[in-house]
Amino acid sequence: MRAAAPGPCVLVIFGASGDLTRRKLIPALYDLFQRRQMPDRFAILGVSRSPMGNDAFREHLREWAAKFAHSHSDEAWRAFADRVHYCAADAAEPGAFAAIGAGIERAGERHACASSILFYLAVAPQLYLPIIDNIAASGLVTEGKRWCSINTETLPWQRIIVEKPFGVDLESARTLNRALGRTFEEESIYRIDHYLGKELVQNLLVLRFANTIFEPLWNRRYIDHVQITAAEEVGVESRGAFYDEAGAVRDMIQSHLLQVLALAAMEPPARYEDTAIRREKIKVTEAIRVVSPQEASARCAMGQYGAGPRSDKSYREARGVAPGSETETFAAIRFDIDNWRWSGVPFFVRTGKAMARKLTEVALTFRQPPIELFSTLREAHPSCGSRPPNRLIINIQPEEGISLRFEGKVPGEMRIESVKLDFDYVARFGGEPIEAYGPLILDAMRGDQTLFKHRDEVEGAWSAVMPFLDPALRRGIAGNYRAGSWGPRESEILLARSGCSWHNPGIEETR
Ligand SMILES: NC(=O)c1ccc[n+]([C@@H]2O[C@H](COP(=O)([O-])OP(=O)(O)OC[C@H]3O[C@@H](n4cnc5c(N)ncnc54)[C@H](OP(=O)(O)O)[C@@H]3O)[C@@H](O)[C@H]2O)c1
Incomplete structure (x- = not known):
C-alpha cells in the first residue's frame, strides 16, 4: 500500500450541518490536525442549506469537536477552525454550484491548496444522484480520463467519498455506480465502509499472509465451515425510522459482513497494494453463489426481537418503527463460494440487534482428523471419544484477539481436554481506540483505495443478498427471538442442517 503523504486539497463536505459531520467527520479531522497528520495545506468547505456564516459554522462545530475529539485546546481549535469555511446552498439545485465553486476557489486560494478537491457526500x-449530476455539470471535475493523461501523478485530482448505504438493492446500486462513473474514474471513487477499519483489514492480512502455519490449512481440505458474527447488545434505540426501511441484511450483511467474508476468503494478493488487494476481494465476491428465490429460504433465518432481558420493549414498539413491521433485526445466511479453494465449505454469516452480547468475530472450524486414533480407549477413558474440532477465532470486537482451540492430554492420566492458545491484542500491544473516519479520509487524500469498495464488490455483494430480500422470508417473524438471546431457533436449525452449531461465547468468555 502506498504510504504517500496526503496531498494538498479542499475537502468539500455536503451535509455540513448534519449529525455525521459534527459527531464523526470534524472531530476525526481535528484529531488528525492535532497529530500533524493532515496535509500541510488543506481547507474544509462545509455545504448545507442552513443559513450560517463561517463564524457561526465554526462555533456550531466547536462544542462537538471538544466533546468527541480525543484532545482539545482553544489554541488548537482556533488554528483548525481557521481552515474551516461554510457555504449555505441547496446542493440538489444546479444553480447552487456557482456559489459552491466560488467557495472552493476562495478557500483553496486562502490556504494555498487550490485545484485538488475531495468531495464528501454526507x-x-x-441526494447522492442529484448532487453527483450537479458536480458533473459544474465543471469542477477536470481530471478527465486519467488513463490517457501524460503523467497522472502530477495532475490535480478530484475524488469523491460516498457514504453508506450504497443503494437499497442491486438496481439502485448500479444506477448510482453509473452516475458516479459518468463523472469520476473508478480510481477517484471512494465508497466508504467505516466498519472495515484499517486494523481489522491489516490484522486479517497479517495473520493470513505473514505466517506460514495458517495459509496451508486455509482451504476446503482442512476447514469444515466458517462463521462470521456481528452481534449487538443494543436494540434499534433512536434509529427506528431509518432501520425499519433497511433491516439487518441491508444494514450489515450486504454492506459490511460480506467485506469481512471477502478478506477471510480471498487469495493472497500479488503485492501489499490497494489495487492488488481489491482485485482479490472482487474475485471472491464474484464467486459467491447467487441462489434462486426457492433455495433462499433453506439458506437463511430471519428474526425480529421481542421484549426480553435486554429490552422491555419489542422492536415493533420502538420509536419510528411502523406498526406491524416485518423488518428483520436478525439475519443468518449460508453463503457458498464456488471456487477452487472453498467449494463445499459453508460460510455462515449472522448479525442481530438486542443479542446476548456484543461480539464481532470470524470463527474457522477445522475438519476432524482423518482417523480417531484414541477412540479405541473410549470405554476406559470416555474423554477419548469424539472430540470437538480445532477452531480458530479472530475476535474483532469487543476484545480484539485470536484464539486457537486444540486438544491436549491431562498430565498423569489418559484424558483429553480442549485447551486454548489465546492472544489478546490490547494486553500484548496496548491500545487506544482508533476512530475509523480519520484514517479513511487521509487514505482518500493519498489515493489509497484499499479500504474502499470497488464498483464490482458492491454490485457482487448486492447480487449475493438479493434473494434474501424477499418479503416472504420475513412473514411472521415478529418476536421470534427474545431481546438478550442469540436469535431465533431457526438460526440454530440452519446450522444443524450442515452438522454445525454457532459459537455463542458466554458473557465472561473472551473468545
Ligand atoms: N450519522 C451517522 O453516524 C452516520 C453513520 C454512517 C453513515 N451515515 C450516512 O451519512 C449520511 C448523512 O447522515 P446524517 O446522520 O449526518 O444525516 P443528517 O443529520 O440528517 O444530515 C443531513 C445533512 O444534509 C444536509 N442537506 C439536506 N438537504 C440538503 C441539500 N439539498 N443540499 C445540501 N445539504 C443538504 C442537511 O443540512 P440542511 O438541512 O442544513 O441542508 C444536513 O446537514 C447519510 O447517508 C447516512 O446514511 C451517517
Missing part, C-alpha cells in the same frame, strides 16, 4: 442517500 447527505441522505436520495
